[in-house]
Amino acid sequence: MDIVLTGTGSPLPDANRAGPSTLVKAGDTHLLIDAGRGTVMRLAGGGSLPGFLAAVLVTHLHSDHVCALNDVITTHWIMTQGGGSLRIYGPPGLAEFVERQLHALEADIGYRIEHHEVLTEGPKVAVTELAPGDSFEVGGVRISTAATVHAPVKPTIGYRLEHDGAVAAIVGDTIPCAGVDELAAGADAYIQTVIRRDLVELVPNEMFQDILDYHSGVIEAAQTAARVGAKRLVLTHMVPAPTPDQYPEWIARAAEHFDGDVVIGDDLTTVTITRRTT
Numbered sequence: 001m002d003i004v005l006t007g008t009g010s011p012l013p014d015a016n017r018a019g020p021s022t023l024v025k026a027g028d029t030h031l032l033i034d035a036g037r038g039t040v041m042r043l044a045g046g047g048s049l050p051g052f053l054a055a056v057l058v059t060h061l062h063s064d065h066v067c068a069l070n071d072v073i074t075t076h077w078i079m080t081q082g083g084g085s086l087r088i089y090g091p092p093g094l095a096e097f098v099e100r101q102l103h104a105l106e107a108d109i110g111y112r113i114e115h116h117e118v119l120t121e122g123p124k125v126a127v128t129e130l131a132p133g134d135s136f137e138v139g140g141v142r143i144s145t146a147a148t149v150h151a152p153v154k155p156t157i158g159y160r161l162e163h164d165g166a167v168a169a170i171v172g173d174t175i176p177c178a179g180v181d182e183l184a185a186g187a188d189a190y191i192q193t194v195i196r197r198d199l200v201e202l203v204p205n206e207m208f209q210d211i212l213d214y215h216s217g218v219i220e221a222a223q224t225a226a227r228v229g230a231k232r233l234v235l236t237h238m239v240p241a242p243t244p245d246q247y248p249e250w251i252a253r254a255a256e257h258f259d260g261d262v263v264i265g266d267d268l269t270t271v272t273i274t275r276r277t278t
């Protein structure tokens with residue numbers, strides 16, 4: 001299983017980091033988790049395209065995680081020449097969000113149907129709203145879900161993906177909680193969105209300080225990884241985004257609490273996990 005960090009950014013605009021999204025390639029099955037700013041461009045860089053996606057999994061409806069969903073939907077529609085249906089899974093509220101996206105695209109959809117004879121209808125999207133704890137299978141990938149904690153955003157959903165003996169936990173924005181522990185238990189890769197509490201606390205801006213409430217810090221993510229026996233901790237959605245010369249310091253903080261590999265994500269960083277041999 002290849003885990004491609006298609007977006008390691010956050011709501012803060014960054015020239016080198018697209019908004020949050022992760023591509024998982026499990027054999028021929030491509031899954032996209034979240035669709036932040038610039039997702040489609042990074043999908044192309046990661047060797048995929050919307051038309052190749054077996055499904056999109058959404059963790060929550062914060063704008064930084066879903067603002068490029070309209071691009072994924074439209075590009076999927078055009079590149080499959082209207083022939084494919086895009087499956088999208090996520091929390092309650094997702095169906096209405098997608099419906100409204102389609103309304104926003106109404107003019108474009110009309111133009112293209114009028115212009116291209118092959119297109120006879122708008123994008124086909126199959127939305128499934130999940131309850132935490134639901135599990136299902138897509139293209140040979142076993143997907144389980146659990147509630148994470150990112151209040152006041154409710155509900156938020158984390159995902160555990162299992163394929164050919166390899167396990168990835170992609171949990172989205174959350175503080176440490178029982179749901180994350182369940183999803184990341186024994187995972188070959190635990191992908192966590194993180195902030196640096198010590199650095200955020202230095203910024204004298206009340207609105208910025210609010211993010212301390214509902215994100216894991218690097219140390220908390222490392223403690224979770226150690227507690228649940230994850231093999232690898234992959235940090236993404238870092239706030240404030242580190243420059244490469246700062247990576248060793250971030251990794252050192254995590255390493256004080258976790259013995260396994262710690263990976264700092266750049267856009268298109270790829271982590272490959274395989275069936276355990278032990």
Ligand SMILES: [Zn+2]
Nearest residue numbers: 020062064173
């Ligand atoms: Zn976020």
Ligand SMILES: [Zn+2]
Nearest residue numbers: 060062150173
């Ligand atoms: Zn969020």
